[in-house]
Amino acid sequence: MRPWLFSLLLACTAWTNAPTIHAVDSAARPNVLFIAIDDLNHWVGYTGRNKQAQTPNIDRLSRMGVSFTNAHCASPLCNPSRAALMSGIRPSTSGCYQNDQDWKALIPEGKGLSHTFKQAGYSALGAGKIYHSNTYYPAEWTDYFNEKATGKGSGPIGKDDGFKQPMPHNLKDTDISDWHIADYCIEQLGKAHDKPFFLACGLHKPHLPWVVPKKYYDQFPLATIELPPYLENDLDDVPPSGVKMANPKQDHEFILANDRWKLAIQSYLASCAYTDMNVGRLLDALEKSPHKNNTIIVLWGDHGWHLGEKHHWRKFSLWEESTRAPLIWVAPGISTPNTICARSVDFMSIYPTLCALAGIQKPAHVVGENITPLLRDSKAPWSTPALCTFGYQNHAVRSEQWRFIRYANGEEELYDEIADPYEWTNLANKPEHAAIKAELSRFFPMKNKPQVKSAKEVKGNKDDN
Numbered sequence: 270m271r272p273w274l275f276s277l278l279l280a281c282t283a284w285t286n287a288p289t290i291h292a293v294d295s296a297a298r299p300n301v302l303f304i305a306i307d308d309l310n311h312w313v314g315y316t317g318r319n320k321q322a323q324t325p326n327i328d329r330l331s332r333m334g335v336s337f338t339n340a341h342c343a344s345p346l347c348n349p350s351r352a353a354l355m356s357g358i359r360p361s362t363s364g365c366y367q368n369d370q371d372w373k374a375l376i377p378e379g380k381g382l383s384h385t386f387k388q389a390g391y392s393a394l395g396a397g398k399i400y401h402s403n404t405y406y407p408a409e410w411t412d413y414f415n416e417k418a419t420g421k422g423s424g425p426i427g428k429d430d431g432f433k434q435p436m437p438h439n440l441k442d443t444d445i446s447d448w449h450i451a452d453y454c455i456e457q458l459g460k461a462h463d464k465p466f467f468l469a470c471g472l473h474k475p476h477l478p479w480v481v482p483k484k485y486y487d488q489f490p491l492a493t494i495e496l497p498p499y500l501e502n503d504l505d506d507v508p509p510s511g512v513k514m515a516n517p518k519q520d521h522e523f524i525l526a527n528d529r530w531k532l533a534i535q536s537y538l539a540s541c542a543y544t545d546m547n548v549g550r551l552l553d554a555l556e557k558s559p560h561k562n563n564t565i566i567v568l569w570g571d572h573g574w575h576l577g578e579k580h581h582w583r584k585f586s587l588w589e590e591s592t593r594a595p596l597i598w599v600a601p602g603i604s605t606p607n608t609i610c611a612r613s614v615d616f617m618s619i620y621p622t623l624c625a626l627a628g629i630q631k632p633a634h635v636v637g638e639n640i641t642p643l644l645r646d647s648k649a650p651w652s653t654p655a656l657c658t659f660g661y662q663n664h665a666v667r668s669e670q671w672r673f674i675r676y677a678n679g680e681e682e683l684y685d686e687i688a689d690p691y692e693w694t695n696l697a698n699k700p701e702h703a704a705i706k707a708e709l710s711r712f713f714p715m716k717n718k719p720q721v722k723s724a725k726e727v728k729g730n731k732d733d734n
Contacts, residue, residue, distance in 0.1 A: 299627060304566070310572075332606060364721050481539050488538075511680070610648075663675075
């Protein structure tokens with residue numbers, strides 16, 4: 270057993286009933302490299318969802334640890350997803366449901382994951398998009414790289430609706446802010462630190478606009494692009510609430526009318542390839558650093574992204590393509606390399622699991638399951654499904670086999686994800702599935718905080734950062 274792990278186990282045993290945050294000797298504690306990727310859906314190599322994806326560095330990271338194929342966001346849009354993950358407080362408790370809400374007005378200072386690590390003696394270092402719009406509480410961080418203040422990576426980026434129109438490709442890697450965000454983190458990895466560090470790297474791509482250097486588009490010749498599986502009548506058995514969320518008139522009808530479906534997929538794949546390059550730079554830097562054997566890595570995408578499945582684009586739904594995203598853990602001494610875990614988990618597990626791995630007492634406000642048992646044994650028994658919320662009283666529960674959606678007005682969808690992985694057949698009205706719905710409904714929140722600010726309609730609920 271590694272010396273630092275032995276120290277952690279002793280410390281965790283001693284702190285079971287401790288009322289406040291404590292920390293073991295700093296020399297014994299693992300560092301954390303925390304990689305957040307914006308709008309990265311499950312089109313990465315290890316999931317097998319889309320064979321066109323080229324993500325060799327994310328796949329390299331996958332081979333280093335445990336990769337989850339059934340991991341889901343707390344909410345399928347940037348602001349509430351990140352606020353929930355970073356605070357340990359679900360949207361139904363905080364009331365943070367939409368992108369146009371100020372998460373700071375709903376979640377007080379001192380709840381954040383970085384704050385917990387900072388209070389436990391860590392250097393809390395951040396860069397890029399960790400919270401929505403690159404906002405954060407300065408007191409919760411030791412240092413935070415302000416990419417806008419540097420003026421780096423501010424070259425031509427195009428308009429937000431980049432998947433609807435041609436975008437310029439005459440860029441260099443360094444014209445995009447993600448390069449400089451990764452640079453800051455690479456610099457930190459190369460340093461000697463007098464404290465263990467929690468280093469958060471928030472990469473923007475593949476968030477819109479899908480504008481990256483031409484060489485990444487060249488990896489995906491347009492003639493080879495394949496559309497995702499879909500049905501023309503897919504929405505026929507979806508209740509009105511689901512159709513309203515899909516809102517095919519917002520994007521899909523335009524995409525079809527202007528023959529841009531393959532172009533959009535090419536642009537998304539190219540943007541993912543650019544981000545994968547930056548992930549590779551981070552892994553190279555860690556491998557060369559003095560911290561390589563004592564650093565936990567967790568990589569996550571904040572939610573999924575539709576590319577025409579169910580006639581829908583973007584996130585903003587409670588279906589599989591919106592909620593599922595990559596989740597990879599490398600925990601020295603705990604995780605087994607090159608392991609795939611099919612258990613259903615959500616990203617509320619990240620906060621408590623990092624606390625457990627670092628020997629830090631989980632704050633009382635943090636919900637979510639500690640998934641360390643699954644890092645040790647990917648086939649360990651697991652009975653807690655993933656829970657995703659989009660707006661007030663709209664929820665989806667995802668087990669290993671089933672997705673059960675219930676909207677605020679009581680309308681429902683139920684899908685057998687094993688027999689029907691693209692959710693083409695809604696089984697919610699089948700009497701033989703009543704017991705399944707009853708079992709899954711136990712995991713819906715008992716209380717839902719009303720939305721305190723009137724948000725835009727779903728069709729206008731786009732990300733601004």
